Amino acid sequence: MAVVLRLRRVGAKKLAIYRIVATDSRSPREGRFLETLGTYNPGIAEDNVKIDKEKVELWLNRGAQVSDTVRSLLKKQGVRVSH
Numbered sequence: 020m021a022v023v024l025r026l027r028r029v030g031a032k033k034l035a036i037y038r039i040v041a042t043d044s045r046s047p048r049e050g051r052f053l054e055t056l057g058t059y060n061p062g063i064a065e066d067n068v069k070i071d072k073e074k075v076e077l078w079l080n081r082g083a084q085v086s087d088t089v090r091s092l093l094k095k096q097g098v099r100v101s102h
């Protein structure tokens with residue numbers, strides 16, 4: 020099972036909020052996930068990303084891959100992502 024850290028869309032129509040989750044790479048975007056690692060709200064200007072850095076680093080140490088969008092969000096929060 021390949022684990023990937025990616026965004027999961029939640030929220031109302033045209034008011035998207037995303038959760039950063041660890042999930043199986045074969046699961047659909049709003050499908051099953053293993054663990055919630057944080058949130059991303061693009062609708063607000065400041066402090067729009069909240070991440071549990073310990074959980075993210077745990078999954079990265081286990082070999083989880085990271086989507087491009089989550090990689091950029093983690094980089095902005097100061098989490099080192101290899102590759």
